[in-house]
Amino acid sequence: MSTTKIEQNTVATVHYRGTLTESGNEFDNSYDREPLSFLVGFGQMIPGFEAALIGKSVDDAVTFELAPEDAYGQRDPDAVQEVPLSQLPDQIKPGDRLAAQAPDGNVIPLTVTAINEETATLDMNHELAGETLTFEVKVIEVRAATEEELSHGHVHGPGGHQH
Ligand code: ZN
16 A cells, blocks of 8 residues: 655546535536546646645545636636627537637637527636536545656556557
């Protein structure tokens, strides 16, 4: 049994369940798939998630609440835009997810929130922006990251990059 604690430059493997604090609705759950592995201290996770796990070790279970600023941020009203329907795929409807390519090549996910007469309302906010989130996390494994992982900035092997 390892007694390694989660800290900068470790690889943490966890199972988690995420719910919206206000409604209790579950938005994500790792228990029906492989546990999540991440390299600690490289900004791979939302800030509060990582911070709440620092110092924990295998078999620790922790439940914590994250305000929007420690999770996906506040909703940005400027990230909601009206786009002419003529510039969009046919037959889109509210709730559809689209992807736009930014000038720097990054893909920006968009949610169609309304279809108007000549435009659609598109929301670039993360779907969890503005939400306070509750996470129940169980630590499955903690190990030191390898030199190679640290130089790549991501986890290798199960739950990580396979290369
Ligand atoms: Zn790599």
